[in-house]
Amino acid sequence: MKKQLIMEKAIELFAKQGFEATSVQQITEHCGISKGAFYLSFKSKDELIIEIIDHFMIQFTSEIDYLVRNAREGENLLYKFYYAIFDSFRKHSDFGKILIKEQSRSFNEDFIVKMRYYDRLMDKTILSMVERLYGDDKVKEIKYDLVFCIKGFMSMYSQLFLFYNIPLDLDLLSTSLVEKTNLLAKNATIPFISKGLIEVFEEPKLEDLTKEQILLTLDQEIEEMEESVEKESLLLLKQQLIEPTFGRAIIKGLLENIRNHPQTRWISYLLGSFFNI
């Protein structure tokens, strides 16, 4: 698939030079294809960046969300969270650079909407982690501040190794941030970000997906797949969506079946979110 190749090379160039400073010509030259061929795979340069963002953010968001949802009591969830975040940044450092460089760009409306959307998803995940870690009511007052601090830690420390290619000790980094986060969670008493404030910022509200929306995506996915365990799982999950019959264990198992395939990872995240598993 040419699409794959174009995306890979484009990510390299965007990371090095930025989106606007990279021309379609340059991308095609690096791919060894013609300019026309580019427009067979993508309708426009904007569509390319949107697809890149989607590809990585879907992976990233669902991976972290899975981690939080499936954390066992007693294990160090926070440590795993930080480790996964930074490990992901390290593995996909070129994409990370794009994310930071273009994070608040205003050249394209769709782009901003996309970024805000994924940012909100991450907020939701971090918030549910905070509630799970420290007890919903215990940190009630400062939980939104905690989300902000955690995001602050993430962004500051990831800049460190995105822009200086030095092998960093991720274990130490995660341990250090766990301690810092715990200190804040257990001792901070003066919240700044209140529930009301959050609601103002989150206008318009991030609605939960309706059953119908998920069904739509699900049907699309099923159509495109060949016969396999994954397809069977999807069909069963579709049935469950229309008329609940299975218990949590079966649903969880079915989701597990489709979680590790790029094509179905997003569906797995959506369904997990809907069934609250």
Next chain:
Amino acid sequence: MKKQLIMEKAIELFAKQGFEATSVQQITEHCGISKGAFYLSFKSKDELIIEIIDHFMIQFTSEIDYLVRNAREGENLLYKFYYAIFDSFRKHSDFGKILIKEQSRSFNEDFIVKMRYYDRLMDKTILSMVERLYGDDKVKEIKYDLVFCIKGFMSMYSQLFLFYNIPLDLDLLSTSLVEKTNLLAKNATIPFISKGLIEVFEEPKLEDLTKEQILLTLDQEIEEMEESVEKESLLLLKQQLIEPTFGRAIIKGLLENIRNHPQTRWISYLLGSFFNI
């Protein structure tokens, strides 16, 4: 002065659309002048952004540095620091937006050098504040982490009100961050950023200004000024630079004389830094 007008309108447009997405044509249209007139005030579009950056960062850097250097024992320096930072962001929110949007842009070498330079200056100031607040040796191990966390707080929370124009309670915000910072400073035990790591990042080293460099800037400034208390102060400070005769009190007084004038603010910062006052 046309320069002033152009800079003002350019800042508005850069904040809204970004630097690259704003054309010289657009700027001149917003000013009601011709394209040619633009090039009478600035050699190029790049020179414009550099001048904007310098104009604000000199003001910002020297203001914060003065605050830290002249903090009295017992007063809440940290609170004043946070308050000043956020107040400045609020006052110059358009510039703040540019700073965040273009912070890691790679379109212009000079621009990146400039940004890194001011970033380092801020690091230095924050570090000296941390040492002053918590004792040089007490926080020896985690002081660099503290600098990072403080910067993380700054960037996360300033994004809040740069991109949502809601009147925020700066007093509460500052108080809240003071508590968080103190918690980390007094209880954190696991450092991640070591002195060695910092040195790698700061390559090449940020050298202290030599006497000669300051003298050069000083002479330039003196040349351009008309007779005034400020000019007299500059002349005396120049003498002091060549041959130290005055005590700290006099130097501090002289610096105070020139601190609040846009033209001499930078010199005041440089000299304060050199005399360590």
Next chain:
DNA sequence: TTGACAGATGACCGGTTAGTCAGTATTATA
């Protein structure tokens, strides 16, 4: 009224861009 001159103008230049499309090459099918 004249002339000199700084300040301002906008048509213009060379260069680059995203995107198009008529035509060519490659592969699949019959």
Next chain:
DNA sequence: TATAATACTGACTAACCGGTCATCTGTCAA
């Protein structure tokens, strides 16, 4: 092998960019 379908090419377009410069304008002193 002939034909149809698909994949690919790169010259081309229209628009826009930063920057230049011959020309014009308004304001002075003489």
